[in-house]
Amino acid sequence: MTSTSASKGACTIELVADFGHQVTGISVSEDNRIFVNFPRWTEDNAISVAELKDGSLVPYPDEAWNAWRNAKKDEVTPHDHWVCVQSVVADGRGSLWVLDPAAPAQSHMVDQGAKLVRIDLSTDKVTQTIAFDEEAAPQGSYLNDVRFSQDGKYAYITDSGVTGAILVVDIGAGKTVRLLDGHPSTQMKKGFNVKVDGEVLRRPDGRGVEFSADGIELSKDGDYLYWQAIKGEDLYRIPTAALVGAGLRGEDVSGQVEAYGRNGVSDGLLVARGTDDMYLSAVEDNAIKVRNLAAGPSGEPRIVVQDERLRWPDTFSQGPDGTIYVTTSHIQDSALFKPDAPAALPTQLWKLVFAG
Numbered sequence: 266m267t268s269t270s271a272s273k274g275a276c277t278i279e280l281v282a283d284f285g286h287q288v289t290g291i292s293v294s295e296d297n298r299i300f301v302n303f304p305r306w307t308e309d310n311a312i313s314v315a316e317l318k319d320g321s322l323v324p325y326p327d328e329a330w331n332a333w334r335n336a337k338k339d340e341v342t343p344h345d346h347w348v349c350v351q352s353v354v355a356d357g358r359g360s361l362w363v364l365d366p367a368a369p370a371q372s373h374m375v376d377q378g379a380k381l382v383r384i385d386l387s388t389d390k391v392t393q394t395i396a397f398d399e400e401a402a403p404q405g406s407y408l409n410d411v412r413f414s415q416d417g418k419y420a421y422i423t424d425s426g427v428t429g430a431i432l433v434v435d436i437g438a439g440k441t442v443r444l445l446d447g448h449p450s451t452q453m454k455k456g457f458n459v460k461v462d463g464e465v466l467r468r469p470d471g472r473g474v475e476f477s478a479d480g481i482e483l484s485k486d487g488d489y490l491y492w493q494a495i496k497g498e499d500l501y502r503i504p505t506a507a508l509v510g511a512g513l514r515g516e517d518v519s520g521q522v523e524a525y526g527r528n529g530v531s532d533g534l535l536v537a538r539g540t541d542d543m544y545l546s547a548v549e550d551n552a553i554k555v556r557n558l559a560a561g562p563s564g565e566p567r568i569v570v571q572d573e574r575l576r577w578p579d580t581f582s583q584g585p586d587g588t589i590y591v592t593t594s595h596i597q598d599s600a601l602f603k604p605d606a607p608a609a610l611p612t613q614l615w616k617l618v619f620a621g
Contacts, residue, residue, distance in 0.1 A: 275619070284614070285609050293583065306370055307601060309369075327387045330347055351407070391459050408432070410423050419506065421483075423492055433512050448523070488508075538587065543557075546591065
């Protein structure tokens with residue numbers, strides 16, 4: 266099986282792994298290797314990026330890259346260590362990419378820490394590091410997730426920080442441009458509140474959920490890039506030709522942004538391989554939903570599976586056999602919102618199991 270369709274039968278979730286730390290990213294490579302990452306939001310955890318082998322976490326690509334500690338930041342260089350990794354993405358072309366916004370606790374960015382790193386899966390060695398300067402990722406940024414063009418030449422990144430934006434990276438040239446900075450499509454929706462367990466989710470200081478452009482995905486043909494803010498309901502898209510053409514030349518591409526209907530509050534997005542089905546994490550409903558992009562902006566998301574164990578479904582990945590995986594990062598249960606929560610927050614990795 267090479268694709269998964271929303272037209273399949275009833276769906277349940279099956280536990281793949283339990284973690285003693287807060288997971289966000291998941292990616293499954295073309296040879297079925299599973300990689301996960303643990304951002305330093307509330308805990309200075311020992312492993313930031315890992316490969317899941319026989320149920321155990323193996324530091325990836327090695328222990329040296331995982332040697333950063335907040336408490337020992339003056340002893341370890343940030344440009345060649347994981348500082349606060351938010352996502353990992355296997356590109357299907359033999360590489361795993363690691364996106365490090367380098368902002369522990371979603372706060373101050375560590376100087377020279379923000380980067381996109383390529384690891385060769387055949388050798389498990391770092392082969393390229395693209396550093397982001399203050400023009401690409403100014404203080405207050407939190408680089409969130411990344412997708413790659415089908416030809417492997419470009420990367421697209423969401424910035425969910427104070428001012429949302431889309432970054433476009435010319436991988437060969439190592440050039441990055443910051444686009445749609447401050448555009449309504451990349452910003453938190455004013456006056457909007459995220460609710461979980463039937464109540465507005467707020468931090469102890471009264472602040473709510475404050476994530477700008479977050480979920481990101483490409484259409485099945487790679488012609489459109491989709492994204493949305495967590496603190497918002499609406500999905501947006503833009504032709505990728507605009508991003509790698511006028512956008513990379515530094516021109517304004519805001520006129521080509523198109524509102525593409527309402528998803529509701531969502532974190533992760535995934536277009537199932539070979540289909541127009543967009544899976545989305547419905548964090549307010551402890552659910553996974555799907556909508557058919559071919560139906561246009563009027564397409565309505567429907568619930569695929571709803572389960573109380575889906576505590577903040579976060580990031581999706583699809584394996585080579587078509588299996589869809591999702592992490593649950595339990596953001597609403599974390600010390601960011603519950604001061605008495607454990608710093609080492611138990612989280613999970615699940616897979617979707619369809620009947621028939």
